[in-house]
Amino acid sequence: MVALACSMLQLPAQKFQGLAMTPPMGWNSWNKFACNVSEQLIRETADAMVSSGMKDAGYEYVVIDDCWQVSRDSLGFIVADPKKFPSGVKALADYIHSKGLKFGIYSCAGAQTCGGRPAGRGHEYQDAISYAKWGVDYLKYDWCNTNKLNAEGSYTTMRDALHEAGRPIVFSLCEWGDNKPWLWAKEVGHLWRTTGDIFNCFDCVEDHGTWKSWGVMQIVDKQEGLRQYAGPGHWNDPDMLEIGNGMAVNQDRAHFSMWCMLAAPLISGNDLRSMSQQTRDVLSNKEVIAIDQDSLGVQGFRQMVKDSVETWLKPLRNGEWALCLLNRSKSVRNVELDWKTFSVIDKLSNRTLDTTGKEIYKLRDLWLKKNTGDTRKPLKAIIPGQDVQCLKIFK
Numbered sequence: 239m240v241a242l243a244c245s246m247l248q249l250p251a252q253k254f255q256g257l258a259m260t261p262p263m264g265w266n267s268w269n270k271f272a273c274n275v276s277e278q279l280i281r282e283t284a285d286a287m288v289s290s291g292m293k294d295a296g297y298e299y300v301v302i303d304d305c306w307q308v309s310r311d312s313l314g315f316i317v318a319d320p321k322k323f324p325s326g327v328k329a330l331a332d333y334i335h336s337k338g339l340k341f342g343i344y345s346c347a348g349a350q351t352c353g354g355r356p357a358g359r360g361h362e363y364q365d366a367i368s369y370a371k372w373g374v375d376y377l378k379y380d381w382c383n384t385n386k387l388n389a390e391g392s393y394t395t396m397r398d399a400l401h402e403a404g405r406p407i408v409f410s411l412c413e414w415g416d417n418k419p420w421l422w423a424k425e426v427g428h429l430w431r432t433t434g435d436i437f438n439c440f441d442c443v444e445d446h447g448t449w450k451s452w453g454v455m456q457i458v459d460k461q462e463g464l465r466q467y468a469g470p471g472h473w474n475d476p477d478m479l480e481i482g483n484g485m486a487v488n489q490d491r492a493h494f495s496m497w498c499m500l501a502a503p504l505i506s507g508n509d510l511r512s513m514s515q516q517t518r519d520v521l522s523n524k525e526v527i528a529i530d531q532d533s534l535g536v537q538g539f540r541q542m543v544k545d546s547v548e549t550w551l552k553p554l555r556n557g558e559w560a561l562c563l564l565n566r567s568k569s570v571r572n573v574e575l576d577w578k579t580f581s582v583i584d585k586l587s588n589r590t591l592d593t594t595g596k597e598i599y600k601l602r603d604l605w606l607k608k609n610t611g612d613t614r615k616p617l618k619a620i621i622p623g624q625d626v627q628c629l630k631i632f633k
């Protein structure tokens with residue numbers, strides 16, 4: 239009996255299995271609101287997620303990023319800002335759950351968060367208990383102020399702490415790709431950032447002096463070589479969405495399409511309470527979301543580049559494929575694709591798309607939401623600058 243009890247206690251810690259089997263979808267406060275968070279904002283966002291149809295489109299996690307925390311109490315437990323969160327975190331989590339949504343929170347592996355708030359280092363098990371008690375479903379864990387800490391070790395400590403606390407929590411590593419988390423984080427978390435922060439710009443780099451943030455195209459380029467590491471329960475995270483934060487609608491559409499082709503987590507980062515119909519239409523296009531959420535869980539790839547137009551492909555379940563033509567230039571491009579000469583083998587997923595033979599595939603334009611013929615005739619696409627055409631290819 240004693241031996242049995244001991245062996246039960248020694249169950250090895252691990253990440254929670256069976257979570258994030260498709261890339262997580264939700265909203266996070268950082269891109270739009272930075273440190274300006276409050277329970278009112280989070281409640282109103284949860285309301286808007288339901289009333290706007292975002293929840294219906296699959297968005298689920300409502301995540302407070304940095305700056306909800308102010309101090310630790312005399313016993314070392316983390317304390318939420320009493321002015322911004324007067325009802326406390328538990329009540330907020332309950333509210334979000336009452337809407338049929340899930341609740342996420344942020345901390346950091348260093349002693350302080352990137353915003354200078356108290357963070358997890360040395361308090362991992364204690365914080366995990368608070369999160370479990372409050373009803374947290376998702377933890378984003380940052381990498382500021384970590385000095386010489388070992389990344390795999392630090393994130394593993396937090397993973398073990400979450401496991402010990404016993405509440406299934408999606409663990410999102412925000413380590414910016416510095417220590418190549420794709421090589422070790424599959425057993426640690428459910429998603430890991432692959433790059434530094436996104437910047438609300440389609441094609442530019444923002445230099446902050448000691449660090450840089452990256453436009454949408456720059457982030458896409460940084461995903462090269464990483465697709466083999468992603469799959470159900472363990473995703474590459476190219477950072478949160480900037481859709482609705484000021485880019486032109488064509489740029490937003492291209493941004494969203496690429497994140498879906500990359501099987502990226504879809505974490506919206508705009509003000510859901512006041513978004514335009516146009517923004518809502520991009521974020522909640524269910525046919526494009528279905529590409530991201532496809533249960534095969536294979537990240538897409540860039541198959542060809544010609545005259546600033548990239549051809550992206552993503553194998554889907556049931557032998558279907560998604561194809562996006564991404565025009566990175568600022569001017570319109572006329573693209574012709576002759577299916578009679580189009581044959582692609584994806585060694586990673588062991589899937590072939592071959593339209594050269596007798597097999598006829600149908601085409602559906604995922605932004606026009608219309609079937610647009612089949613592979614018997616060459617595809618002729620007119621693609622405006624910094625825009626996409628995305629097709630589903632199916633039998």
Ligand code: GLA
Pocket residue numbers: 268303304351352353380412434435
């Ligand atoms: C880092 C992260 C961001 C955000 C901020 C908060 O920069 O990469 O996503 O969480 O910290 O301070």
